[in-house]
Amino acid sequence: MSYQTIKYEVADKILTITLNRPDELNAFTVEMAEELIEAFGRASEDDEVRAIVVTGEGRGFCAGMKLNSDGNAFGLNEQLAPELSDMANLEEAPAGVRDSGGTVTLAIYNCTKPVIAAINGPAIGIGATMTCAMDIRLASNKAKFGFVFTKLGITPEACSSWFLPRIVGMSQALEWVYSAEIFDAEEARAGRLLKSLHESEDLLPAAYKIARRIADNTSPVAVALARQMMYRCSAMPHPADAHRVDSLAIFYQSLEDGKEGIQAFWDKRPAEFKSKVSQDMPEFYPWQEDS
Amino acid sequence: MSYQTIKYEVADKILTITLNRPDELNAFTVEMAEELIEAFGRASEDDEVRAIVVTGEGRGFCAGMKLNSDGNAFGLNEQLAPELSDMANLEEAPAGVRDSGGTVTLAIYNCTKPVIAAINGPAIGIGATMTCAMDIRLASNKAKFGFVFTKLGITPEACSSWFLPRIVGMSQALEWVYSAEIFDAEEARAGRLLKSLHESEDLLPAAYKIARRIADNTSPVAVALARQMMYRCSAMPHPADAHRVDSLAIFYQSLEDGKEGIQAFWDKRPAEFKSKVSQDMPEFYPWQEDS
Amino acid sequence: MSYQTIKYEVADKILTITLNRPDELNAFTVEMAEELIEAFGRASEDDEVRAIVVTGEGRGFCAGMKLNSDGNAFGLNEQLAPELSDMANLEEAPAGVRDSGGTVTLAIYNCTKPVIAAINGPAIGIGATMTCAMDIRLASNKAKFGFVFTKLGITPEACSSWFLPRIVGMSQALEWVYSAEIFDAEEARAGRLLKSLHESEDLLPAAYKIARRIADNTSPVAVALARQMMYRCSAMPHPADAHRVDSLAIFYQSLEDGKEGIQAFWDKRPAEFKSKVSQDMPEFYPWQEDS
Numbered sequence: 001m002s003y004q005t006i007k008y009e010v011a012d013k014i015l016t017i018t019l020n021r022p023d024e025l026n027a028f029t030v031e032m033a034e035e036l037i038e039a040f041g042r043a044s045e046d047d048e049v050r051a052i053v054v055t056g057e058g059r060g061f062c063a064g065m066k067l068n069s070d071g072n073a074f075g076l077n078e079q080l081a082p083e084l085s086d087m088a089n090l091e092e093a094p095a096g097v098r099d100s101g102g103t104v105t106l107a108i109y110n111c112t113k114p115v116i117a118a119i120n121g122p123a124i125g126i127g128a129t130m131t132c133a134m135d136i137r138l139a140s141n142k143a144k145f146g147f148v149f150t151k152l153g154i155t156p157e158a159c160s161s162w163f164l165p166r167i168v169g170m171s172q173a174l175e176w177v178y179s180a181e182i183f184d185a186e187e188a189r190a191g192r193l194l195k196s197l198h199e200s201e202d203l204l205p206a207a208y209k210i211a212r213r214i215a216d217n218t219s220p221v222a223v224a225l226a227r228q229m230m231y232r233c234s235a236m237p238h239p240a241d242a243h244r245v246d247s248l249a250i251f252y253q254s255l256e257d258g259k260e261g262i263q264a265f266w267d268k269r270p271a272e273f274k275s276k277v278s279q280d281m282p283e284f285y286p287w288q289e290d291s
Numbered sequence: 292m293s294y295q296t297i298k299y300e301v302a303d304k305i306l307t308i309t310l311n312r313p314d315e316l317n318a319f320t321v322e323m324a325e326e327l328i329e330a331f332g333r334a335s336e337d338d339e340v341r342a343i344v345v346t347g348e349g350r351g352f353c354a355g356m357k358l359n360s361d362g363n364a365f366g367l368n369e370q371l372a373p374e375l376s377d378m379a380n381l382e383e384a385p386a387g388v389r390d391s392g393g394t395v396t397l398a399i400y401n402c403t404k405p406v407i408a409a410i411n412g413p414a415i416g417i418g419a420t421m422t423c424a425m426d427i428r429l430a431s432n433k434a435k436f437g438f439v440f441t442k443l444g445i446t447p448e449a450c451s452s453w454f455l456p457r458i459v460g461m462s463q464a465l466e467w468v469y470s471a472e473i474f475d476a477e478e479a480r481a482g483r484l485l486k487s488l489h490e491s492e493d494l495l496p497a498a499y500k501i502a503r504r505i506a507d508n509t510s511p512v513a514v515a516l517a518r519q520m521m522y523r524c525s526a527m528p529h530p531a532d533a534h535r536v537d538s539l540a541i542f543y544q545s546l547e548d549g550k551e552g553i554q555a556f557w558d559k560r561p562a563e564f565k566s567k568v569s570q571d572m573p574e575f576y577p578w579q580e581d582s
Numbered sequence: 583m584s585y586q587t588i589k590y591e592v593a594d595k596i597l598t599i600t601l602n603r604p605d606e607l608n609a610f611t612v613e614m615a616e617e618l619i620e621a622f623g624r625a626s627e628d629d630e631v632r633a634i635v636v637t638g639e640g641r642g643f644c645a646g647m648k649l650n651s652d653g654n655a656f657g658l659n660e661q662l663a664p665e666l667s668d669m670a671n672l673e674e675a676p677a678g679v680r681d682s683g684g685t686v687t688l689a690i691y692n693c694t695k696p697v698i699a700a701i702n703g704p705a706i707g708i709g710a711t712m713t714c715a716m717d718i719r720l721a722s723n724k725a726k727f728g729f730v731f732t733k734l735g736i737t738p739e740a741c742s743s744w745f746l747p748r749i750v751g752m753s754q755a756l757e758w759v760y761s762a763e764i765f766d767a768e769e770a771r772a773g774r775l776l777k778s779l780h781e782s783e784d785l786l787p788a789a790y791k792i793a794r795r796i797a798d799n800t801s802p803v804a805v806a807l808a809r810q811m812m813y814r815c816s817a818m819p820h821p822a823d824a825h826r827v828d829s830l831a832i833f834y835q836s837l838e839d840g841k842e843g844i845q846a847f848w849d850k851r852p853a854e855f856k857s858k859v860s861q862d863m864p865e866f867y868p869w870q871e872d873s
Contacts, residue, residue, distance in 0.1 A: 073553045074545050082542060084575045087535040099541045102534035109530050114760050133530075135756040150509035153552025153564055155516045155540040161524035162533040166752040169483065170457040170521065174426040177517050178405050178505050195753065214760050218732035225737045226759050230752065233743035235528045237817045238870070239691055239715075242744040243684035244669040249737040250681045251664060254656050261735025262655045273735055284666045288529070364844045365836050373833060375866045378826040390832045393825035400821055424821070441800035441808055444843030444855055446831040450821035452811040460774065461748040461812065465717040468808050469696050469796050526819045579820070 001042070005032040007057070008039050013050040013215035014208060015043050015113070018057050025060030028126045030075055033100040037107040044112040047276045050220060051211035052111070054134060055118040055204060061143065062127030065101070074100070101126040101158030105133035109159075109231060112224035112277045114214055118207035119143045120200065124182065129156060132163035135227070137193060138207050140200045143185040145193065151180035166234075168192045219257035221275040225249050225285065232288050245287055252282040292333070296323040298348070299330050304341040304506035305499060306334050306404070309348050316351030319417045321366055324391040328398040335403040338567045341511060342502035343402070345425060346409040346495060352434065353418030356392070365391075392417040392449030396424035400450075400522060403515035403568045405505055409498035410434045411491065415473065420447060423454035426518070427501060428485050431494045434476040436484065442471035457525075459483045510548035512566040516540050516576065523579050536578055543573040583624070587614040589639070590621050595632040595797035596790060597625050597695070600639050607642030610708045612657055615682040619689040626694040629858045632802060633793035634693070636716060637700040637786060643725065644709030647683070656682075683708040683740030687715035691741075691813060694806035694859045696796055700789035701725045702782065706764065711738060714745035717809070719775060720789050722782045725767040727775065733762035748816075750774045801839035803857035807831050807867065814870055827869055834864040 001008075007018040017039055019026035043049045056062055067073040077096025087093050108115055108130075117131040119139040124146040131137050147164075149156050156164075156177050164173040172191045176183070188194045198206050214223060229249065233242035250258075257273045264271035292299075298309040308330055310317035334340045347353055358364040368387025378384050399406055399421075408422040410430040415437040422428050438455075440447050447455075447468055455464040463482045467474070479485045489497050505514060520540065524533035541549075548564045555562035583590075589600040599621055601608035625631045638644055649655040659678025669675050690697055690712075699713040701721040706728040713719050729746075731738050738746075738759050746755040754773045758765070770776045780788050796805060811831065815824035832840075839855045846853035 067553055067556075069557075072545055073549065074541060076542050076545055078546060080542075082539060084535060084539060084578050087538060090531060090534070093538070097538055097542055099534060099538040102530075102537050106531060106534060114756070135760070136753055150505075150513040150517055151552065151562065152556060153510040153513055153548030153550070153562060153566075154544040155513050155520060155537070157537040157541050159524075159530035159533040159537060161517075161520040161537070162527065162530040163752075165457065165521060165525040166747065168751070169459070170454075170525070171427055171483075171486065173525075174405070174518070174521055175486065175501075177521060178426070178509070178514065179501070180509055181504070192751065192753075195757065210757075210761070213763070214732075218760070218762055219735040222732040222735055222737050223760065226732055226743075227756070229737060229743040230747060230756055230759060232529075233741075234747040234752070234755075236744065237528075237819075238814075239684075239741035239744040240672060240688060242741040243672070243681060243688060244666060246684050246737070246739040246741060246743070247669060247675070247679055247681040248664060248666060250656060250739050251658050251662075251679055253736040254654055254658055255660060257735030258655065259735070261733065262649055265649075265734060266651075271733065271735060275735075287666055358844055358847075360848075363836055364840065365832065367833050367836055369837060371833075373830060375826060375830060375869055378829060381822060381825070384829070388829055388833055390825060390829040393821075393828050397822060397825060441796075441804040442843065442853065443847060444801040444804055444839030444841070444853060444857075445835040446804050446807045446811060446828070448828040448832050450815075450824040450828060452808075452815035452828070453818065453821040453824040456748065456812060456816040460750070461745075461816070462718055462774075462777065464816075465696070465809070465812055466777065466792075468812060469717070469800070469805065470792070471800055472795070523820075528819075 001038065003035045003039070005029060006035050006039060010048050013048065014211045015049040015052045017052060017054045019062050020057045022058030024066060025063035025122060026056045027063045027066035029066050030100055033104050036104045040107040040111045044110070045278050047220065047278050049113055050215035051114045051116065053116050053118050053204070053207045053211055056120050060121040061119045061123040062130065063122055064125030064127050099157045101129060104130060105158045105163065108133040112227065114223060114227060116207045116210055118203050120203055124148055126158055129158035129160035132160050132167060136195050136210060138196055138198060138203060139185045139188065139194050140203045141185055141197055142200055143188070144182050145188045146180070146182040147176045148180045148182070150177065219261060219273040219275055220277050221280050222253055222257055224277045224281065228286065248282065248284045256280065292329065294326045294330070296320060297326050297330060301339050304339065305502045306340040306343045308343060308345045310353050311348045313349030315357060316354035316413060317347045318354045318357035320357050321391055324395050327395045331398040331402045335401070336569050338511065338569050340404055341506035342405045342407065344407050344409050344495070344498045344502055347411050351412040352410045352414040353421065354413055355416030355418050390448045392420060395421060396449045396454065399424040403518065405514060405518060407498045407501055409494050411494055415439055417449055420449035420451035423451050423458060429487055429489060429494060429498050430476045430479065430485050431491045432476055432488055433491060434479070435473050436479045437471070437473040438467045439471045439473070441468065510552060510564040510566055511568050512571050513544055513548055515568045515572060519577065539573065539575045547571065583620065585617045585621070587611060588617050588621060592630050595630065596793045597631040597634045599634060599636045601644050602639045604640030606648060607645035607704060608638045609645045609648035611648045612682055615686050618686045622689040622693045626692070627860050629802065629860050631695055632797035633696045633698065635698050635700050635786070635789045635793055638702050642703040643701045643705040644712065645704055646707030646709050681739045683711060686712060687740045687745065690715040694809065696805060696809060698789045698792055700785050702785055706730055708740055711740035711742035714742050714749060715740070718777050718792060720778055720780060720785060721767045721770065721776050722785045723767055723779055724782060725770070726764050727770045728762070728764040729758045730762045730764070732759065801843060801855040801857055802859050803862050804835055804839055806859045806863065810868065830864065830866045838862065
């Protein structure tokens, strides 16, 4: 697979996905959406990938959707009049209706590997909302953010109404969405969108340090399950729903990587986990329909 | 419509709702509840209103429910023995049972305009919980807060169990509800109930500044949709539920205000959005039953 | 009831549950799980208990699950191959499958009394996740924390995927779960897992101060309802779901402890609430099935 709008580079168990349209500050296109979906799906199945770092080539992270100057600016099919019932089964939704940002963030949601955003420059519109589906966000002091939708006459997208309040709380989420203004990295950090700020040259090393810890020390299948459990079970109406999944996760892990993990703990040596996400996810996964 | 317990004043696209029973620190009455419900409903449909600021007349914001000295203190019908099944359809719930605070916060929830609380003084009981359904809370240094219910032998109300943990997290919410004590504005800010603290004379200007930015720069229908999306979609079990709504929101906005917004962006001029919430909300709105 | 692994001590309306296997830093055993479930259930019904403080004997809070060296490390029945459908009715789930940590946190979830963790030393694995189901967490400067599961080849448990993001937000939750490392009390406080840090000798007094305020000033039934409302209603899809419960809670409390609370308020004297959780919980409680 060769990509036109992103780079996909695996080194020492860490995948770096680089948004790669630097002449346009990595503005998001339908092609980029398709490539990102392919890349997150491929990474999910690639046992050489233990963690993912997402960054942008050049000065920008992602300057937002590249708008068409002909026809519908977002490439949507203006002949249609879709209703909510048309979206019930997303696989069968009419072409030219689905929000392309959301197709990417749902692919990230379903990914079995931790996703760390290393936001090197402006992250605007889909450039900002895309990162909300990533697990941990680090940024350079040069990063800027903007949930600029309502200034453009449109609404937030990419499932950001689901992801953003989980990260920063409801009031901060609404404040940024209402203002639609560009804000700097320090405001993003103070508002808890970011874990930490870095000098430009220190950003990727900081992201790789987090990824390295995961890649070197943890069970691949356990991490894949944990990621899905945190997002999915936290949205259930009752903790017993989490308990059902917890119980099976612990049960099956105790038969596999758990044995090595515990033996290594007793032996005071690093564990050598053998599980592969590509083939060893337990039968009960995924425990939830995905659309 | 003239109001007895509130003031409803629109100036330059911003509605100020002032709780207006200053002789009793704006204590909440059934009449005030009815007027607030009417006011938020009216503001939802009034295209001259782009954002709402809520404040209190005089020294207080709202000192809590005015308790009846005759009969049931809350005006409830003590002859009844309601069950949860009686509440299934709220429109048909028996008179004298529904929590009046909740009828107001549900009206705020359904409002199509951003709501900014400018808390000028004590906000106690329903005075505090009412603000939890507002989007952004600013306060004067003289504000005080108290979720005082359990000290009065009653429970939190006004849907605060739904709103408060979304703003401040579960532990802080429980802590304030358990202590039932009055706390000062600085504690409220540190606990993330408030965006910011202000000198008394700077409070309304700060609230208007936020409202002004919305009124001057954003699409009315896009903001209305965004507000409802943030509250409703974040409470859904799966981000795909947000994606369904996002897709239709972007689709229909791209046909209307989105065209102007993008043209203005290209032209490097302010957009002039023409949409009216009173008549231009897309067909799929609201996408969720409301009771 | 005498306990082997915990202490259950009631003094002046406050129950202290002390994890009491100090020779093993209070490592968690199946027996401890059973005793904790019994203790939280007993406390729910014991009208002499108005609030609960949980701490550890000796240097530790809880150093994690005591792992079996024979057979399955977690005591699970390796002969089984459970499916999610086997867990639908938890009461009928096969023996040797349910996560024992989750059985404890579900007991805490169902408890009618506020639960304050006084974390005196290392809280690792189940020692950390157990505290996520408690309402307020205080810690000594000597406390340490670790969501160490993925390093051991297993996943987070004890319904922590449901509880932890509600306390610290999704990104911080994922960060600790991915790193699986031990971190100190200051990091836990900065990440909002803890309300406050204390010198060792000041920890229990600080926890008792919070408990005392509840025990001396508030209605037992109102607090029990409030606790359940905050956890349960916040996880519902719509604030109207909270309103249904709020309305009945206020209604029935206004007939009982509410009368005394309001009279005491008018009389400017402390209220003397007579309600007993053991017998006065209103009919509509619990309003939700529990498994």
